[in-house]
Amino acid sequence: MSGRVIVAGAGCGDYDLITMRGYEALKSCDVVIYDSLIDSRLLDFCKDGAEKICVGKRADTAPRRRR
Numbered sequence: 001m002s003g004r005v006i007v008a009g010a011g012c013g014d015y016d017l018i019t020m021r022g023y024e025a026l027k028s029c030d031v032v033i034y035d036s037l038i039d040s041r042l043l044d045f046c047k048d049g050a051e052k053i054c055v056g057k058r059a060d061t062a063p064r065r066r067r
Contacts, residue, residue, distance in 0.1 A: 014041035026050075 006029065008022040018026075026032065026045040034043070036056025043052055 004016060008039040015041040018042060018045070043061075 008019070008025055008026045010018070010022075017018065021046055026042065027047055029046070029050060031051045031053065033053045033055055034045055036054060046052060
C-alpha cells in the first residue's frame with residue numbers, strides 16, 4: 001500500500017482563510033484527521049465519502065468518527 005500524508009494547519013481561526021493547498025488537500029483526501037480546535041466548516045471542503053476522524057482531546061470526550 002502506498003499513499004501520501006499531508007499536514008496542513010487550520011490557519012488563524014477564520015475558515016475562509018485556509019490556503020489553496022490546504023483546500024485542495026481537503027478536496028482530494030480519503031481520510032481527514034483533525035482536532036477539536038478547527039472551525040467545523042472546514043470539513044465541508046472534504047470530498048464526498050471522505051472519512052473524518054476527530055482526535056481532539058477535550059475533557060470527558062472520546063475521539064469520534066464522522067462520515
